[in-house]
Amino acid sequence: MKTAHQAISEKITADLLPQKFGKAGQIWTAILIILCILGTYGYYRQLSQGLAVTGMRDYASWGIYISNFVFFVAISLVGSLITAIFKLSDVKWRTPLTRISEIIAVSAILFASLIIIVDMGRPERFWHLFVYGRLQSPIMWDVIVIMTYLVLSVLFLFIPLLPDLKIMIKNSKAGSKSQKFYMFLGSFWRGTAAQFHMSERAIKIISVTIIPVAFAIHTVTSWLFATTFRPGWDSTNFGAYFISGAFLVGAGGVVVAMYVFRKAYKLEAYLTDKHFDFMGKIVVLLGLLYFYFNINEYLVPAFKMKTAEEHHLVALFTGEFSILFWTTIILGMVVPVIVLLFPGGRKPLPAFIMGVLVVIGAWFKRFLIVTPSMLSPFLPMYDVPESYMHYSPTWEEWSITIGSLAGALLVITIFVRFFPIIPIHETIEEREEQAKLKAT
């Protein structure tokens, strides 16, 4: 006869174990692989013909690669928000969200590292950073802090996964490839008190360490811009502005992922309406915070309207980029905040739609931070070809950029195929605790 404890644990394990992809999952994976292949082909063309295949020229020397890089760095911050900050603040409902946010963080920061190499043109220049890099340069700080964050995020993903690996070894077919894979990763986990004690301690240490590193990663990324004397970037506020935006897109990304996993794996019992409600409130808070920094970034220079800033601000407000700018502000920030303010808006489907708007808006917001400033130099653009005065990404740039986004999603997809996206062991413990509390 099964005990209540066994019944709970078996039910949770059965619900949360990774499952084979259905038809939709296979189509999704195939689409991502095709997009990655297209991106690789675009990169092959860029490698063989140089950066001339891109739309980047003398003035707009940073294009959608850098926008994409900043987007990846931004969304990766969610790992520290949900896992570390919520853990240290003892937010109880965080459990089902921790692994979702950590895998988003790992895949995003991985592709941030790759896309920056793509932007360099010749990949060996990445090596030059280590051989000839100057510690005085924010680019060097960014490289150091990205590597650090990537390692910490991988540890943050792996260490809490150890108890689940034991469950997966036990529940996978004996002698199968997947069992061998799980055993390779975590056969040493016995679940002893000493091991739990040490892993708990390690997780606490990472939680504390990753927060300043996460703040550093996005602050330093913002300094790549702010330490450059250009209209739109010459701001002392950029670190805080970038971090607030990063938390917003990260939270939006988690809401989207929650909805997709809940639907795909029927996880309604674990990713409940309550989680969408809480995350919706967090998105509102972060959206308002980011909106506040946006007002600072645009209103103050617009009030003074220095000659050099004028070209940049006019291009954003009423010029070449105005449609994209206002669409991004309204759909990527204002509408989600308004909709999510209401309890009905925080239901799973509307929250998911708002999350999608936040994420897409965040990508274009990065584009609007990068490109209009590049096209507003202090010295007027004079006697240059017309193509130098505008920036239109080529298909190679789009294919590489979309390929990198697909690559990040593919990493998450493959992870979900082999590992539980909601921590099994932690969920069992949590449910048992709740049951005990109820019993008393």
Added chain:
Amino acid sequence: MKNSVLKGFLSICFVFYLTSPGLHAQEAVEKGTLLLDLTFHQTNDEMPVLKALTRTRIEKKFRPVKGVNVNFFIGEESEAGFLGRMRSNEEGVGLIEIPAQFKDRLNADSTYYFIATVIEDEKFEDTSSEIEIYKAKIEVTYTEDGEEKSVSGKLLALGDSGWVEVPAVEMKFVVDRYFQDLSITEDYLETDEFGEASADFLITIPGDGNGNINVGAKIEDHELYGSLTFTEAKQWGTPLIADDSFAQRTLWATRDKTPVWLLVIANIIIISVWSVIFYLAYQLILIRRIGKAQ
């Protein structure tokens, strides 16, 4: 029927061919006219320099011609008077310093006769230019009375009775700069009856580390004497203290000159964080060891 249509078509083509402007284009090509200007330049008592400027008229404007071979001669167009050949640069200028073996000849004569020639080629006809130069020199006197400084120049030409003063020649007073001379007066000054002109030195200008600048007098493109310059180093400039901040430890210096404070702070942060990471990795090893031991 078919044949007559074809014939008609071919006849029309033939008429077009005969009347097309490109048919006789090769015959219509005419050689351009090359304009050659020859000028004489001498600085202090260095060997004089001859400068040939080659230009041609394109679309009603004179444009310099690059790559023209200009032959320079002294006295006559002969092997004995051949000074050398220079190819014009992008600005159409061919320069030659008169070779040292002609120094005695230059010292012996009071009048020089120079010729520049260009031999006919695919683009241009034969052309030549000649100048006659009377030997002249500028003597410069520098006066310094406390803060007040002035410079005066005297133009002398070599006549039958020796060096004689030359009045009514435009002279300017200059400081040598990298790309061109800097005039210390607003206008040209004219030499007086004694061949003299003078100017106060009122400008503040950076010199070398000791404040040395080359100050002097100059006449330009004179029809008899050519261009003559005389300058001498004077400590009239502001000593230039080079900005060597690139050689110091600054944020904008090279990688081996990273500021110490940045090195210390950055390394403390990097070492601290990575120590934690290594500690975590060590914890993982310990967890693994415990597991394996059981």
